[in-house]
Amino acid sequence: MKKMNKKEFKQCFSRRLAEKFAMEVSDASPSELYQTLGSLMTSAYSQDWRQTWQDYRDAEQKQSYYFSIEFLPGKMLKSNLLNMGWLETVEAGLLELGIQLDDLAEIEPDMALGNGGLGRLASCFMDSIASTGLPGNGNGIRYEYGLFKQRFVDNYQVELPDEWLQKGNLWEVRKESKAVNVRLGGNVYLSSDEMGNLTPHYQDGMVVRAVPYDTGMVGYQNNIVNTMRLWSVEIPAEEEGNYRSVEARRTVEDLTSVLYPDDSNEAGRRLRLSQEYFFVSAGVQSILRYYKELKQPIDKISQYVAIHINDTHPAMCVAEFMRLLIDEENVSWERAWNLTQKVMSYTNHTIMAEALEKWSIPMMKSVCPRIYQIIEEIDRRFVAEMTGVQSFDLIQRTRIIQNDQVHMAHLAIIGSHSTNGVAKLHSDLLKSVVLHDFYELYPARFNNKTNGIAMRRWTQLANPSMSKVLDETIGKTWRKTPGDLRLLLNYENDDQVLNNLAAAKLTNKKRLAAYIQENCGVEVNPHAIFDVQIKRLHAYKRQLLNLLHIIKLYLELKENPDLPIEPRVFIFGAKAAPSYHYAKSIIKVINETASLINNDDSIHNKLKIVFLENYNVSLAERIIPAADVSEQISLASKEASGTSNMKLMLNGAVTIATLDGANVEIRDAVGDDNIAIFGLTEEEVYQYYENKTYHAAAIYEQDNVVRRVIDTLIDGTIPNIHSEGQEIFDSLIKYNDEYFVLRDFEAYCIAQMSIDKAYKYQRRWLQISLRNIANAGRFSSDHTVQRYAEDIWQIEPVFAHKDDRGVTKH
Numbered sequence: 167m168k169k170m171n172k173k174e175f176k177q178c179f180s181r182r183l184a185e186k187f188a189m190e191v192s193d194a195s196p197s198e199l200y201q202t203l204g205s206l207m208t209s210a211y212s213q214d215w216r217q218t219w220q221d222y223r224d225a226e227q228k229q230s231y232y233f234s235i236e237f238l239p240g241k242m243l244k245s246n247l248l249n250m251g252w253l254e255t256v257e258a259g260l261l262e263l264g265i266q267l268d269d270l271a272e273i274e275p276d277m278a279l280g281n282g283g284l285g286r287l288a289s290c291f292m293d294s295i296a297s298t299g300l301p302g303n304g305n306g307i308r309y310e311y312g313l314f315k316q317r318f319v320d321n322y323q324v325e326l327p328d329e330w331l332q333k334g335n336l337w338e339v340r341k342e343s344k345a346v347n348v349r350l351g352g353n354v355y356l357s358s359d360e361m362g363n364l365t366p367h368y369q370d371g372m373v374v375r376a377v378p379y380d381t382g383m384v385g386y387q388n389n390i391v392n393t394m395r396l397w398s399v400e401i402p403a404e405e406e407g408n409y410r411s412v413e414a415r416r417t418v419e420d421l422t423s424v425l426y427p428d429d430s431n432e433a434g435r436r437l438r439l440s441q442e443y444f445f446v447s448a449g450v451q452s453i454l455r456y457y458k459e460l461k462q463p464i465d466k467i468s469q470y471v472a473i474h475i476n477d478t479h480p481a482m483c484v485a486e487f488m489r490l491l492i493d494e495e496n497v498s499w500e501r502a503w504n505l506t507q508k509v510m511s512y513t514n515h516t517i518m519a520e521a522l523e524k525w526s527i528p529m530m531k532s533v534c535p536r537i538y539q540i541i542e543e544i545d546r547r548f549v550a551e552m553t554g555v556q557s558f559d560l561i562q563r564t565r566i567i568q569n570d571q572v573h574m575a576h577l578a579i580i581g582s583h584s585t586n587g588v589a590k591l592h593s594d595l596l597k598s599v600v601l602h603d604f605y606e607l608y609p610a611r612f613n614n615k616t617n618g619i620a621m622r623r624w625t626q627l628a629n630p631s632m633s634k635v636l637d638e639t640i641g642k643t644w645r646k647t648p649g650d651l652r653l654l655l656n657y658e659n660d661d662q663v664l665n666n667l668a669a670a671k672l673t674n675k676k677r678l679a680a681y682i683q684e685n686c687g688v689e690v691n692p693h694a695i696f697d698v699q700i701k702r703l704h705a706y707k708r709q710l711l712n713l714l715h716i717i718k719l720y721l722e723l724k725e726n727p728d729l730p731i732e733p734r735v736f737i738f739g740a741k742a743a744p745s746y747h748y749a750k751s752i753i754k755v756i757n758e759t760a761s762l763i764n765n766d767d768s769i770h771n772k773l774k775i776v777f778l779e780n781y782n783v784s785l786a787e788r789i790i791p792a793a794d795v796s797e798q799i800s801l802a803s804k805e806a807s808g809t810s811n812m813k814l815m816l817n818g819a820v821t822i823a824t825l826d827g828a829n830v831e832i833r834d835a836v837g838d839d840n841i842a843i844f845g846l847t848e849e850e851v852y853q854y855y856e857n858k859t860y861h862a863a864a865i866y867e868q869d870n871v872v873r874r875v876i877d878t879l880i881d882g883t884i885p886n887i888h889s890e891g892q893e894i895f896d897s898l899i900k901y902n903d904e905y906f907v908l909r910d911f912e913a914y915c916i917a918q919m920s921i922d923k924a925y926k927y928q929r930r931w932l933q934i935s936l937r938n939i940a941n942a943g944r945f946s947s948d949h950t951v952q953r954y955a956e957d958i959w960q961i962e963p964v965f966a967h968k969d970d971r972g973v974t975k976h
């Protein structure tokens with residue numbers, strides 16, 4: 167990448183502005199300035215982008231393709247500047263032109279083609295794959311509308327469309343020449359020649375054009391630029407005649423119109439299945455097209471290509487790859503199957519039964535009939551192969567087609583060589599419970615890859631004040647090698663360092679306080695504990711447990727306004743799926759409780775509740791550096807991993823957590839004294855399931871504190887929640903509290919008291935915070951993707967193929 171000094175940058179910038187808009191800096195709007203800067207950047211890295219691709223091709227590098235129905239990159243301006251090595255120069259240069267870089271960053275819409283953890287993980291991986299020099303690509307859908315914008319009206323969640331493409335997208339490049347056709351619907355018949363070879367014949371249905379839009383994934387100061395390819399649907403020119411009516415066009419355009427806003431809930435809609443097949447088929451076709459350009463025999467394809475199935479949404483990759491090999495490349499079933507299993511790998515992201523994707527046979531037959539035929543044949547052969555070797559029952563439980571449904575996870579596991587979970591506990595549960603039958607069949611396929619986070623975004627970009635303290639204390643190597651954060655442990659008794667970290671935290675808290683004041687009209691004390699729960703709104707994540715504890719504190723303060731507790735600001739950020747009634751009721755109740763508490767002067771500002779609207783990646787970047795406490799309180803066994811837990815510890819927040827998902831590994835990293843663990847263990851939860859001995863109503867009756875708190879949901883203490891309060895009350899008492907909120911309540915309150923106590927001893931608190939930062943390096947997604955590369959994809963960094971000194975050729 168071309169390095170520029172400040173003077174050169176200013177010249178280039180002014181010249182580009184004049185070329186693009188025929189303007190002077192002083193006349194340009196932030197939007198025009200943003201576009202100018204963006205175009206300067208993309209033309210600067212496009213050289214490297216081309217070169218990276220050429221290097222992979224020349225070296226005949228094996229490449230991986232990460233298929234994901236969600237990507238959640240957030241804004242890219244500053245992260246690209248950072249990775250290009252331009253950030254400081256540009257920031258300073260712009261300032262001399264009278265421009266604040268942050269004002270330009272404001273212009274960029276948050277790219278939100280994902281719902282939450284799963285999509286954000288995919289984007290952290292994209293950053294890390296490029297930054298570690300790995301030849302890996304993303305493959306997904308270019309949704310016209312991203313995740314809805316959340317507004318609160320009368321304290322209810324209201325969803326507005328996210329028209330993120332309205333002003334264009336600087337970072338993408340439309341690749342008309344790489345478009346492919348995808349067939350959907352209709353019927354298919356097989357004919358057989360004298361050799362018994364089957365040929366499919368298609369009837370009716372539609373052919374749509376999949377056009378790729380490529381976005382450069384800029385590696386961290388290593389001149390590598392990989393590709394995230396997102397597909398958009400169009401009507402093929404030759405078919406225009408068939409799509410004269412508005413409705414007919416609409417059925418096609420709808421395909422890549424909206425991201426399904428259901429997080430880990432199967433959308434259950436024909437359109438969703440069509441979306442899945444659309445991006446799977448387009449992606450696999452384009453991979454095969456590229457492979458054929460290499461002029462290698464088809465039997466070697468597994469030495470060149472690895473396809474990763476991110477959760478089950480792209481599981482049809484298995485069948486589509488088979489289809490292309492047998493129908494288009496005339497490969498025999500046996501050879502094709504062998505190659506498919508070698509190429510494919512799969513990650514499971516949840517144990518929640520309702521999220522395990524299944525499709526009805528009629529639905530699948532009508533969306534992608536040939537794919538269904540192939541799946542039927544995979545299933546038939548699976549049963550035949552296992553019969554006589556495994557028990558009848560085991561075969562019935564593991565086959566792909568059961569009760570008129572296609573089980574996508576079964577397809578992904580049977581059709582691949584690797585199945586991984588996303589945290590140690592989660593991967594163990596897959597083996598012992600959720601996918602136990604498959605573990606019996608294929609023990610060697612199972613492995614763990616604990617999630618990770620793109621450290622650079624969550625420190626250098628989001629938290630410059632802490633980053634500066636780190637530089638001054640331990641030098642700058644942590645910026646490239648996050649493991650070096652451990653050097654900080656040498657300073658745990660250094661008051662100067664502790665105070666510097668505290669000052670950085672306070673700066674961030676003041677900044678967030680100003681944002682809260684401006685956006686919610688609530689004044690918060692930056693010296694109060696900032697207690698943060700940010701994640702999708704889900705019953706299993708138990709925002710309700712957090713709320714009930716807040717209500718308990720409130721009732722206590724009402725009785726005794728001088729209660730010696732540290733002032734706290736409870737901060738929530740969460741979107742609920744628009745169709746998830748219960749989750750929306752929780753939002754309403756939290757918001758109403760906030761109105762009540764925030765306006766009650768009698769408690770002397772000891773408690774505040776802030777529910778920030780429209781939680782997204784950019785907002786996370788504001789909240790996380792300001793957090794003192796990180797709430798990770800899902801019912802043990804339910805959260806596959808969690809990743810906000812990692813981001814928060816990295817920024818010095820102290821975790822209060824159940825032993826769920828990656829929390830277990832965070833505890834192992836920091837030690838019991840530097841985290842507040844509470845609640846049922848995963849084993850205890852499973853015991854309850856087995857004995858069926860949980861009675862929430864009994865806790866309610868016997869525990870006065872619980873009863874007083876729960877009653878506020880229905881006794882008018884909290885205004886305006888007549889139906890929502892009742893709904894939540896019933897979920898706990900009448901429907902026996904599916905997520906053991908009441909069972910964990912007391913333990914949670916005790917853990918919260920220990921947090922309160924620890925915060926009072928500021929020096930000790932700061933030490934705990936420091937140890938959290940110091941031990942967060944192991945959760946770098948650089949590390950995670952390297953494990954995927956070595957264990958699953960068998961791909962190597964491109965540097966390995968560069969000259970001996972490791973110098974890149976660019």
Ligand code: GPU
Nearest residue numbers: 282283284430515516805806807808
């Ligand atoms: N996750 Br399945 C999602 O965000 N969406 C989904 O549809 C499914 C899982 C999350 C898990 O809930 C979370 O625990 C995990 O950290 C994340 O995926 C990434 O693995």
